Amino acid sequence: MSPPPSSTPARLSSFIGVFRYSRRALSLVWETSRGLTLGLALCTLVAGVLPAVAAYVGQLIVDAVVAAMDGYKAADQPVLLDSALPVLKYVALEGLIIALIDLAQRGLSAQQSLLRALLGQKVNVMILEKAGTLSLAQFEDSEFYDKLTRARREASTRPLALVNKTFGLLQNGISLASFAVLLVQFSPWAIAILIVGALPVFISEAKFSGDAFRLFRWRSPQTRMQMYLETVLAREDSIKEVKLFGLEPLFLKRYRDIFKGLYAEDRRLTIRRDTWGFLLGLLGTLTFYGAYAWVVIDTVIGRLTLGQMTMYLMVFKQGQSALSASLTAVSGMYEDNLYLSNLYEYLEQPVEKDAGTLTQGEHPGDGIRFEQVSFTYPGAETPVLADISLHLRPGQSLALVGENGSGKTTLIKLLTRLYPPSEGRILLDGSPLQDWDVQALRRRIGVIFQDFVRYQLQVGENLGVGNVDAFSDEARWRYAAEHGLADDFIAQMPAGYETQLGRWFKGGQELSGGQWQKVALSRAYMREDADILVLDEPTAAMDAAAEARVYARFREHRKDKMTILISHRFSTVRAADQILVIDRGRIIERGDHERLLAENGRYAKLFRLQAEGYR
Numbered sequence: 001m002s003p004p005p006s007s008t009p010a011r012l013s014s015f016i017g018v019f020r021y022s023r024r025a026l027s028l029v030w031e032t033s034r035g036l037t038l039g040l041a042l043c044t045l046v047a048g049v050l051p052a053v054a055a056y057v058g059q060l061i062v063d064a065v066v067a068a069m070d071g072y073k074a075a076d077q078p079v080l081l082d083s084a085l086p087v088l089k090y091v092a093l094e095g096l097i098i099a100l101i102d103l104a105q106r107g108l109s110a111q112q113s114l115l116r117a118l119l120g121q122k123v124n125v126m127i128l129e130k131a132g133t134l135s136l137a138q139f140e141d142s143e144f145y146d147k148l149t150r151a152r153r154e155a156s157t158r159p160l161a162l163v164n165k166t167f168g169l170l171q172n173g174i175s176l177a178s179f180a181v182l183l184v185q186f187s188p189w190a191i192a193i194l195i196v197g198a199l200p201v202f203i204s205e206a207k208f209s210g211d212a213f214r215l216f217r218w219r220s221p222q223t224r225m226q227m228y229l230e231t232v233l234a235r236e237d238s239i240k241e242v243k244l245f246g247l248e249p250l251f252l253k254r255y256r257d258i259f260k261g262l263y264a265e266d267r268r269l270t271i272r273r274d275t276w277g278f279l280l281g282l283l284g285t286l287t288f289y290g291a292y293a294w295v296v297i298d299t300v301i302g303r304l305t306l307g308q309m310t311m312y313l314m315v316f317k318q319g320q321s322a323l324s325a326s327l328t329a330v331s332g333m334y335e336d337n338l339y340l341s342n343l344y345e346y347l348e349q350p351v352e353k354d355a356g357t358l359t360q361g362e363h364p365g366d367g368i369r370f371e372q373v374s375f376t377y378p379g380a381e382t383p384v385l386a387d388i389s390l391h392l393r394p395g396q397s398l399a400l401v402g403e404n405g406s407g408k409t410t411l412i413k414l415l416t417r418l419y420p421p422s423e424g425r426i427l428l429d430g431s432p433l434q435d436w437d438v439q440a441l442r443r444r445i446g447v448i449f450q451d452f453v454r455y456q457l458q459v460g461e462n463l464g465v466g467n468v469d470a471f472s473d474e475a476r477w478r479y480a481a482e483h484g485l486a487d488d489f490i491a492q493m494p495a496g497y498e499t500q501l502g503r504w505f506k507g508g509q510e511l512s513g514g515q516w517q518k519v520a521l522s523r524a525y526m527r528e529d530a531d532i533l534v535l536d537e538p539t540a541a542m543d544a545a546a547e548a549r550v551y552a553r554f555r556e557h558r559k560d561k562m563t564i565l566i567s568h569r570f571s572t573v574r575a576a577d578q579i580l581v582i583d584r585g586r587i588i589e590r591g592d593h594e595r596l597l598a599e600n601g602r603y604a605k606l607f608r609l610q611a612e613g614y615r
């Protein structure tokens with residue numbers, strides 16, 4: 001397998017077009033720290049100009065040495081210091097210049113490392129902030145997820161790399177210009193030779209960086225699988241099962257196989273890149289020694305002084321490395337731009353606009369209505385919900401019953417506006433959900449899903465996540481924990497509500513499945529103004545006594561609230577005012593417990609089946 005090739009004209013236009021991100025990267029760095037960016041520019045300038053000055057002073061030294069030698073020989077009573085003093089002055093000057101170059105280099109690397117840290121953080125925050133604006137559907141789209149992974153993996157280091165190279169290019173450009181001023185006095189042809197020698201390496205570098213990027217992009221699903229396997233093999237929440245099922249060898253083999261495939265491609269590219277780099281680099285060496293011979297001959301015939309010869313050789317050598325560094329920087333910039341295109345592709349991912357502004361419905365107190373709602377998951381073909389209509393008024397409770405995969409949780413996802421319905425309308429207090437301000441809407445809903453998150457935070461904060469406005473409100477934690485029956489075991493924990501949960505951090509305590517569920521259940525009670533409580537299998541992991549108490553509390557609490565309950569246990573479902581039996585996305589029966597029993601349909605059958613089990 002290999003990445004798809006691209007045609008030469010397409011490559012050329014993409015090579016040019018790809019530099020469009022340079023300006024954005026520069027402004028990103030500028031926004032990150034103006035002081036450091038200016039510092040970088042200053043050091044770049046100093047480090048760019050001084051090498052040519054040093055070469056020029058080198059010429060003065062050699063010529064002054066020759067003159068001093070002649071003077072010393074010719075004098076009747078030579079005084080060493082008198083003869084050597086002019087030369088020593090130049091030597092001191094050269095020393096000073098070299099020290100300044102060192103200082104500028106140091107300044108460059110120090111400022112670069114500070115900028116790297118700041119910029120890495122800034123870009124990561126941008127990536128995460130963007131993630132917060134995306135819809136659930138986008139997260140579930142694997143192509144989009146690839147973009148996110150690629151952006152996170154590479155892009156946080158690339159903007160600075162790009163800016164460093166831009167500055168490096170500038171620095172080398174300044175050096176080159178100053179070298180050219182010196183070199184043109186020898187011969188303009190020398191400059192042409194310099195350029196011709198460096199060009200082939202540049203072209204091959206540019207070609208290979210494009211190849212490397214296409215490889216990186218193309219293989220992103222494999223890299224993602226590798227990252228996933230790393231997580232499964234090295235995370236505490238999966239290791240138990242991995243061990244008991246003996247999955248390590250299997251997963252490790254898969255991990256190694258992916259690497260082998262990737263490495264083979266990397267190796268091929270690296271070998272080709274460096275072989276060509278070496279061969280074309282030889283051309284550069286050849287031109288240098290050609291120019292060397294030319295300068296030597298001119299010196300022998302007396303057209304150049306010894307000092308000039310030294311200077312031109314130095315200028316030619318340094319000019320050559322500055323030129324090849326510049327060209328490498330350009331091809332590196334091309335590569336950085338390609339990676340940045342990835343970051344911007346992610347950041348520019350269109351976001352669904354939240355146009356809704358309502359904080360109150362048209363008919364307050366009307367409750368929730370589903371009007372012939374159907375829903376198909378993005379990318380799927382068959383609808384998961386079809387023609388769902390229901391009405392739930394304040395103070396009423398609704399229970400959803402149905403087989404696994406019948407669409408109960410999906411209905412909740414629509415109600416909480418995680419997805420828009422494909423057909424039909426969902427109204428709250430007489431106004432469609434999408435007209436509501438999303439914050440106002442979510443404030444009214446307290447929800448716990450089956451797959452709630454076990455945050456590696458303090459236990460109090462684990463409750464607080466249920467309402468960010470009361471995230472650290474201890475009184476609210478206590479109230480919620482009491483209603484979710486978590487207060488008893490929290491009181492016995494070493495640091496009470498401040499006890500760290502999970503194993504990631506020092507001193508973290510692990511909870512049992514039922515205890516975690518109580519924590520999650522308590523979260524639903526964190527929102528004071530929530531008048532819609534949604535509980536998706538809230539007690540599946542609890543013991544029977546705890547379950548009975550949870551529902552007793554639940555009934556006390558609900559008064560004028562709307563409650564929606566999903567459960568496979570009929571003992572809890574039977575108390576609901578309205579029970580919907582869902583089968584493959586459709587409501588097949590509705591009514592209260594008595595009525596459904598009397599109808600003697602699916603509900604009655606399942607109820608009896610479960611009751612049977614308890615006899």
Ligand SMILES: Nc1ncnc2c1ncn2[C@@H]1O[C@H](COP(=O)(O)OP(=O)(O)OP(=O)(O)O)[C@@H](O)[C@H]1O
Pocket residue numbers: 140377380384402403404405406407408409410411450
């Ligand atoms: N994010 C998703 N993308 C695509 N299909 C999904 C997604 N989530 C669920 N489904 C599919 O939608 C159907 C309904 O799933 P849902 O989770 O609503 O069922 P449920 O009735 O809550 O089941 P359970 O009783 O097992 O919790 C299933 O066939 C499932 O495969």
